[in-house]
Amino acid sequence: MRTLIKGGTLVTSNDSYRADLLIDGEKIAAIGSGLDGMAESVVDVTGRYVLPGGIDAHTHFKLPFMGTHTRGFETTPAAIVGGTTCIVDFSPQFPGLGLLDSIHKHREEEAEGRSAVDFAFHAMVMDAQESIYSEAPALVKAGVPTIKLFMAYKGTPFYCTDNIIFRMLQETRKVGMLINLHAENAEMIFEMQRQCLAAGQTEPKYHAVSRPEVVETEATRRAAQLAKAARAPVFIVHVSCLEAMAAIREGRQDGIAIYGETCPHYLTLAVDNLAKPGFEGAQYVCSPALRDPRHFDPLWAALQNGWLQTVGSDHCGFNYKEQKEMGRDDFTKIPNGAPGVENRLAILYTYGVLTGRLSLERLVEVFATAPAKFNGLYPRKGALLSGADADLVIFDPDWQGTISVKNSLQGVDYSAYEGFAQKGRAEKVFLRGRLVVDEGRHVGQLGQGKFIERTPYGLAYQGFRAE
Numbered sequence: 371m372r373t374l375i376k377g378g379t380l381v382t383s384n385d386s387y388r389a390d391l392l393i394d395g396e397k398i399a400a401i402g403s404g405l406d407g408m409a410e411s412v413v414d415v416t417g418r419y420v421l422p423g424g425i426d427a428h429t430h431f432k433l434p435f436m437g438t439h440t441r442g443f444e445t446t447p448a449a450i451v452g453g454t455t456c457i458v459d460f461s462p463q464f465p466g467l468g469l470l471d472s473i474h475k476h477r478e479e480e481a482e483g484r485s486a487v488d489f490a491f492h493a494m495v496m497d498a499q500e501s502i503y504s505e506a507p508a509l510v511k512a513g514v515p516t517i518k519l520f521m522a523y524k525g526t527p528f529y530c531t532d533n534i535i536f537r538m539l540q541e542t543r544k545v546g547m548l549i550n551l552h553a554e555n556a557e558m559i560f561e562m563q564r565q566c567l568a569a570g571q572t573e574p575k576y577h578a579v580s581r582p583e584v585v586e587t588e589a590t591r592r593a594a595q596l597a598k599a600a601r602a603p604v605f606i607v608h609v610s611c612l613e614a615m616a617a618i619r620e621g622r623q624d625g626i627a628i629y630g631e632t633c634p635h636y637l638t639l640a641v642d643n644l645a646k647p648g649f650e651g652a653q654y655v656c657s658p659a660l661r662d663p664r665h666f667d668p669l670w671a672a673l674q675n676g677w678l679q680t681v682g683s684d685h686c687g688f689n690y691k692e693q694k695e696m697g698r699d700d701f702t703k704i705p706n707g708a709p710g711v712e713n714r715l716a717i718l719y720t721y722g723v724l725t726g727r728l729s730l731e732r733l734v735e736v737f738a739t740a741p742a743k744f745n746g747l748y749p750r751k752g753a754l755l756s757g758a759d760a761d762l763v764i765f766d767p768d769w770q771g772t773i774s775v776k777n778s779l780q781g782v783d784y785s786a787y788e789g790f791a792q793k794g795r796a797e798k799v800f801l802r803g804r805l806v807v808d809e810g811r812h813v814g815q816l817g818q819g820k821f822i823e824r825t826p827y828g829l830a831y832q833g834f835r836a837e
């Protein structure tokens with residue numbers, strides 16, 4: 371079955387141009403003009419942008435964390451109506467299991483048969499037993515060339531000391547794996563949390579007080595030095611502040627292969643949300659913490675100028691009721707993380723492109739192409755190329771609406787962006803050639819998404835190759 375996407379403006383990470391696009395089965399077969407008559411059906415997309423499907427390389431579906439867990443893959447239609455056709459989900463390491471066995475379990479028990487989007491997994495260290503160091507080759511062979519380690523969360527199974535991180539960097543570089551690092555100084559946070567609680571400061575706003583910018587900046591600079599010493603690349607996830615971004619930019623200027631991601635919430639949501647009346651501020655508890663608005667413009671500039679490479683949602687589907695409420699008397703017990711897989715494209719377009727801070731081409735780069743490259747999905751995904759998967763977003767730039775939990779598919783009881791104006795939306799989405807969103811509504815099925823094996827050396831595309 372061939373479908374012609376006709377009359378739209380194709381937007382890539384390099385340029386925008388008028389062309390038609392031919393889908394044959396699951397793939398893009400041709401791009402250009404004169405394709406009329408080659409397809410059984412024609413979709414007129416005049417006045418619309420045609421974008422590659424988004425790659426959200428930072429999601430946490432069914433994450434066990436802080437005594438509870440996030441919503442599962444049955445809520446992935448939220449990703450697809452938001453223009454994301456492939457996620458790279460952080461696969462938790464289960465007690466007593468190795469990294470690869472944990473991925474098999476997460477895949478079989480949670481994702482297979484349930485996901486509305488294509489999916490891949492990062493390994494995630496939650497039990498730094500000796501065997502993790504020798505798992506890298508098997509992970510790569512299984513199509514998992516990325517892994518997350520945490521410098522934060524002292525006192526939990528996530529926390530990794532520098533020797534663990536350094537040794538993992540040494541091991542993973544040999545096989546072209548890329549380490550994703552959560553960069554916050556756990557020891558400083560631990561002490562500041564203790565001091566807040568000792569002073570009776572238990573409300574959500576003290577989450578940010580106990581995790582100031584300096585804890586992130588220090589850890590990011592340390593991460594750069596660890597990567598330098600190990601001669602390995604490192605990717606810093608969820609960069610929240612100007613100073614941590616500058617640490618990455620300066621590290622790269624010094625020849626270190628350090629790269630970074632920021633998230634829609636660090637571009638638009640300010641720290642004062644944590645002080646909302648009652649306990650409502652708990653909805654905004656995520657780590658790193660939300661910041662002062664002085665950071666917004668520098669983070670947008672970093673995306674526009676290539677100092678940061680990608681935007682991931684860091685989606686965590688926790689409810690406010692019963693889950694966030696676990697920390698009513700103690701902010702350190704509020705599950706960290708906020709939902710947002712549905713809103714990444716809308717935020718980037720409305721608050722980046724339409725305010726002149728991000729070009730449309732850079733939006734495509736940070737939303738789809740660069741996450742595909744860093745994660746070994748390119749050129750199969752993340753780009754409008756002949757031979758690539760036909761994952762497409764038909765974007766209506768004129769649509770206007772308001773973000774609200776009332777029309778959200780995220781399956782949680784609040785939206786961090788409640789009341790935000792939204793301009794433009796994913797009107798239609800194709801997942802490997804199949805129409806799965808129409809008129810902004812999910813018309814696909816759970817289980818349509820499939821596991822995507824990825825390739826190592828994703829950074830080869832960014833000019834770096836481990837020896």
Ligand code: URP
Pocket residue numbers: 430552608655656657658684686706707708
């Ligand atoms: O607050 C966050 N980011 N929660 C999810 C776990 C992580 O650190 O990414």
Ligand code: ZN
Pocket residue numbers: 552607608657
């Ligand atoms: Zn993290």
Ligand code: ZN
Pocket residue numbers: 428430684685
């Ligand atoms: Zn995360």
